[in-house]
Amino acid sequence: MSTLSFWHDSLPEPITPRPPLPADTAVDVAIVGAGYTGLWTAYYLKMAEPSARIAVLEANFAGFGASGRNGGWCSALFPSSLTKVAKVAGSKSAAVALQRALNDTVDEVGRVAQAEGIDCHYAKGGTAVLARSAVQLQRARADVEESRAFGFGEEDLRLLTALEAQRHANATGVLGGTYTPHCAVIHPARLARGLARVVERLGVAVYEQTPVTAIRDGVVTTRHGTVRADMVVRATEGYTPSIRGFKRALAPVYSLMLATEPLSDEVWQQIGLARRQTIADYRHLIIYGQRTADGRFAFGGRGAPYHYGSSIRPEYDREPRVHAELRRVLGELFPVLRNVPVTHTWGGVLGVPRDWFASVGLDRAAKLAWAGGYVGDGVGASNLAGRTLARLLRDTPDDPGALTALPWVGHRSRRWEVEPLRWLGANAGLRVMGSADAEELRTRRPSRRAALFAPFIGH
Structure with missing residues (x-):
């Protein structure tokens, strides 16, 4: 186990x-x-x-x-954007109410953990999402603009300069990013x-x-x-x-992770995350990371395929190709970690409504x-x-x-298509978002294919 x-x-x-x-x-x-x-x-x-x-x-x-x-992100994130929630609910105020409830929930988890004596390594350091290209910086600005349009201020989501973002996480090629305090790390x-x-x-x-x-x-x-x-x-x-x-x-979709060996204080000084902030960036194919209580870098991302018939098997928890790519991306973000031993690799399924x-x-x-x-x-x-x-x-x-x-109460998502349409659609989306990042690196413009696919993934 x-x-x-x-x-x-x-x-x-x-x-x-x-x-x-x-x-x-x-x-x-x-x-x-x-x-x-x-x-x-x-x-x-x-x-x-x-x-x-x-x-x-x-x-x-x-x-x-x-x-x-x-x-290990106890965040205030919701899979659909504020704009989509408002559209589904029929009002901006409903979307705001849901977001504020999620913001408060981060503190509620910490409160109960403390009250009940659950030592889950709770630390509320917030989340820094890095922009490492001009296109990604556009998305960071758009996130902040959407947040402001719904009445949220800098205390909820703030646009970061390159220097400010690097103070959170000193990754390569950082041009800016965003920061929200509404996230805690946990075990x-x-x-x-x-x-x-x-x-x-x-x-x-x-x-x-x-x-x-x-x-x-x-x-x-x-x-x-x-x-x-x-x-x-x-x-x-x-x-x-x-x-x-x-x-x-x-639909059960796999997300995969790895953890390094415990890192020295000197290495962490080069990386950042001094307050155990969680970290991501504005690429399309999601990555995420945290600094564990014992000083490891726990890092994960998407990229594993959806398996035909919603199949779930223990062997799917480890995909060598995806874990190798996660290892490469981590070293690209933080060169000091390129040769650091990885002690654990794993994965698991999350639930995706249609x-x-x-x-x-x-x-x-x-x-x-x-x-x-x-x-x-x-x-x-x-x-x-x-x-x-x-x-x-x-x-x-x-x-x-x-x-x-709240507007998610009583919501009913339509059912996923029968196979093989479910398999074709889910994996087509994976390929689109993966190729969108490569497209943006090549063209230095927002990906058209990602824009066309965005309505299907919560935007």
Whole structure:
């Protein structure tokens, strides 16, 4: 289990899976998935209603999936832009309300971690996104202009000069960038495992090694028995297609990572990230990184293919070609790291909805609630989703503008196309965004193909 990722390998204690569901049972709320969404929902629901009978059902162990092996960004990011959220919601104020709730969520995660004694290495240093070409600098300026158009000031997102950006991260070729304080770094597996312990202590039943095969009308079918519930929460993110009836709800897309050996203080002085800022740049094919609590550079990015039929297999966690490219890009950004040993490589699936619009919802007639589709931005958003689901499940009336009125609540994304159209479309998008970066390097102009594809990926 420790080979799943650096995060799992660096846990303070070995992972011992909890026992599976022992027999058929009945509860008030059954939660499918012991990742962040499921565990946050259990936490806030149990805190609000201590007498609630809640069971969490997990195919492997808490924090096995993306919640335990992501990039460790507890950010205020949402997969769709402010402009798209406003268009979907029908108002700019709704988009602003969602963004402000996400901003506040970064602090909420830190608050709960401290209150519950979860040592997840939380450090709020913000995010620096670097612009390393004139075209990328245009995108940085456009991001700030969009933010200002929605009423957000420099305290939320600031345009950086080249010198200011280099003070955050001294990468090569930096022309400028943006900075937001609304992000913290965490140790993902420590947070997931810690949340599982907390909810169990509160009286939530956590059944691991219990794969769910079907959810229907308040009945959860597993390989070990049946759970009947007044309401079922589907919190399965990239693994959603493995459940009968949800094959086309989300597409599982792989993101891959590596971690270096611990770096010396002298090396970190050359790199920057003194406050453990998270780092990315304005290329189309996403990269992301952080400085871990023990002084490693954890670095990841997209580029792995979507696998036919939404297939998820352990061998897909490592793609030598993609990991080699991540190694090359890291050395290009920071030449001091070109020959530094990499101690861990890993990957995992994230959930992508057809319209790249994350959602939270509840269907009382079907006895089903859900949250997900974070497209890799789920560490913070899952906390907001958990709080929102807890209120929806309790049918708590809210004032206008409160959590249950946010524009992602009740949103339903259209289903993905059947195969082979799903495979063709997902991988075509990957190729477009990868080639767009090469096109911009060659032409020094914004990529036409990226502009044409942007509406399909949240813009």
